[in-house]
Amino acid sequence: MIDRIGRSAVAAVRAAGRFGQFLADLAHAIPDVATWGGLALVQMRRIGVDSLPVALFIAAFTGIVLALQASYTFTGTVPLYVVGAVVGKTMMLELGPVLTGLALAGRVGASVAAELGTMKVTEQVDALETLAYDPLAYLVLPRLIAGTLMVPVVVVLGIVIGIVTGWITSMGLLDLSTAEFVKGLKFLYRFKDVWFGVIKSASFGFTITLVGCRLGLGTRGGAEGVGRSTTRAVVASAMLILVLDAFWAMVLL
Amino acid sequence: MIRFRELRKAFDGRVVLDGFTLDVRDGETMVIIGLSGSGKSVALKHVVGLLHPDAGDVIVDDRAVSTLDRPGLMALRREIGFVFQFAALFDSMTVADNVALGLRRRGLSDAAIAQRVAEALALVDLAGTDRRTPAELSGGMRKRVGIARAIALQPRYILYDEPTTGLDPVTSAVMNRLMVRTREHLGVTGIVVTHDMISAYAIGDRIAMLSEGRVRQVGSVAEIQATTDPVVRQFIEGRPE
Numbered sequence: 001m002i003d004r005i006g007r008s009a010v011a012a013v014r015a016a017g018r019f020g021q022f023l024a025d026l027a028h029a030i031p032d033v034a035t036w037g038g039l040a041l042v043q044m045r046r047i048g049v050d051s052l053p054v055a056l057f058i059a060a061f062t063g064i065v066l067a068l069q070a071s072y073t074f075t076g077t078v079p080l081y082v083v084g085a086v087v088g089k090t091m092m093l094e095l096g097p098v099l100t101g102l103a104l105a106g107r108v109g110a111s112v113a114a115e116l117g118t119m120k121v122t123e124q125v126d127a128l129e130t131l132a133y134d135p136l137a138y139l140v141l142p143r144l145i146a147g148t149l150m151v152p153v154v155v156v157l158g159i160v161i162g163i164v165t166g167w168i169t170s171m172g173l174l175d176l177s178t179a180e181f182v183k184g185l186k187f188l189y190r191f192k193d194v195w196f197g198v199i200k201s202a203s204f205g206f207t208i209t210l211v212g213c214r215l216g217l218g219t220r221g222g223a224e225g226v227g228r229s230t231t232r233a234v235v236a237s238a239m240l241i242l243v244l245d246a247f248w249a250m251v252l253l
Numbered sequence: 254m255i256r257f258r259e260l261r262k263a264f265d266g267r268v269v270l271d272g273f274t275l276d277v278r279d280g281e282t283m284v285i286i287g288l289s290g291s292g293k294s295v296a297l298k299h300v301v302g303l304l305h306p307d308a309g310d311v312i313v314d315d316r317a318v319s320t321l322d323r324p325g326l327m328a329l330r331r332e333i334g335f336v337f338q339f340a341a342l343f344d345s346m347t348v349a350d351n352v353a354l355g356l357r358r359r360g361l362s363d364a365a366i367a368q369r370v371a372e373a374l375a376l377v378d379l380a381g382t383d384r385r386t387p388a389e390l391s392g393g394m395r396k397r398v399g400i401a402r403a404i405a406l407q408p409r410y411i412l413y414d415e416p417t418t419g420l421d422p423v424t425s426a427v428m429n430r431l432m433v434r435t436r437e438h439l440g441v442t443g444i445v446v447t448h449d450m451i452s453a454y455a456i457g458d459r460i461a462m463l464s465e466g467r468v469r470q471v472g473s474v475a476e477i478q479a480t481t482d483p484v485v486r487q488f489i490e491g492r493p494e
Contacts (some may be wrong), residue, residue, distance in 0.1 A: 106381050
């Protein structure tokens with residue numbers, strides 16, 4: 001028993017050490033802008049633009065459901081224009097960033113881990129090194145920068161779409177006028193709601209890509225290893241998103 | 254000159270190299286033979302710092318590889334071409350982009366890169382394939398693109414990891430001819446890791462047999478063919494016992 005605990009502790013310390021070394025190496029790769037600069041733009045399209053359909057789809061239906069559930073909860077007790085406040089506040093503070101983050105953990109996290117994992121097991125990462133490229137500058141930094149910059153953009157667009165669908169639902173199904181919905185939207189609005197959501201989603205984007213890259217580059221074995229890394233990347237990213245969500249709520253709210 | 258000095262490497266407690274020592278002279282092609290899993294590729298990867306030794310070192314000219322800092326290692330890698338067992342081509346790029354990637358790192362102009370790519374592809378008899386992707390190529394063609402990628406850099410050394418493994422006899426012969434042509438054309442020093450004895454005899458100036466983590470015997474092709482060492486004889490004759 002004690003032996004097992006000891007081994008687990010040693011393994012955990014080693015893993016932490018390796019991750020620390022990974023971050024230190026990553027920091028050393030930052031000055032190599034010539035390598036990662038152009039590639040970051042390509043990744044911004046792949047991680048940001050290509051993720052828009054799934055993110056906006058989720059946001060659209062979230063806005064509809066929020067309006068309907070708020071109306072169901074408030075009818076007969078609270079003025080119905082508060083539906084606007086609920087839709088706006090919830091989309092900005094919580095559901096916009098978190099649902100988008102979870103969706104991108106699946107889409108982007110899996111894609112990054114699988115791509116880098118496949119490159120690792122087929123020696124493409126070694127080939128990069130022999131061509132005098134730093135894989136961290138060539139593969140990791142572009143994805144990390146793209147994730148950190150583009151996930152907030154996707155989230156903000158998602159929030160806008162969610163509010164718009166909430167507004168359309170309120171007008172079409174709840175007999176709420178545009179003026180009433182906007183009144184509700186402004187009722188509890190604070191500018192902090194926006195930047196809170198943006199900071200949170202930037203941390204989600206950073207985490208999703210960092211976890212995907214780290215686990216992808218750590219892949220061992222063949223196809224089975226790639227599958228294992230991909231699954232672990234999605235699960236770890238999703239869990240970390242929820243942890244970060246709680247962390248930012250404690251620190252910033 | 255590449256010198257392996259008392260190289261020792263273990264993975265999860267399993268010793269793969271155990272005092273591997275070998276000198277590769279300038280201008281020669283050294284073939285390292287040995288059973289699958291005997292550590293041939295592991296030795297090769299130490300030359301370019303893809304693996305770090307547990308003890309010992311590889312000395313390229315006067316540089317001990319394991320002691321080099323990052324810029325030093327990058328500078329060393331610019332002098333060495335590495336041809337991987339399964340080519341390790343970047344499947345998201347065209348053939349031309351694969352060959353050009355290492356050249357872009359050297360700050361050459363687009364025109365110079367295009368010229369070098371064309372020359373390298375012509376040297377491996379793959380002119381006209383530059384717009385194709387690795388998925389559209391056969392295994393032998395991919396390996397030839399891997400060689401083109403290495404020689405386009407005009408390296409001083411080329412390392413080949415199992416260049417004929419998985420190829421049919423005719424394609425293997427093409428690869429052998431290509432490696433000989435590359436040495437004659439560029440005058441590079443080469444190390445070839447293989448367990449294909451036809452290839453070893455065709456391309457090697459000297460052959461070293463790796464067994465139990467160290468060099469069992471090293472000598473010219475004729476010396477290896479005439480060896481009386483039972484382990485080396487068994488390997489080169491392909492006898493089960």
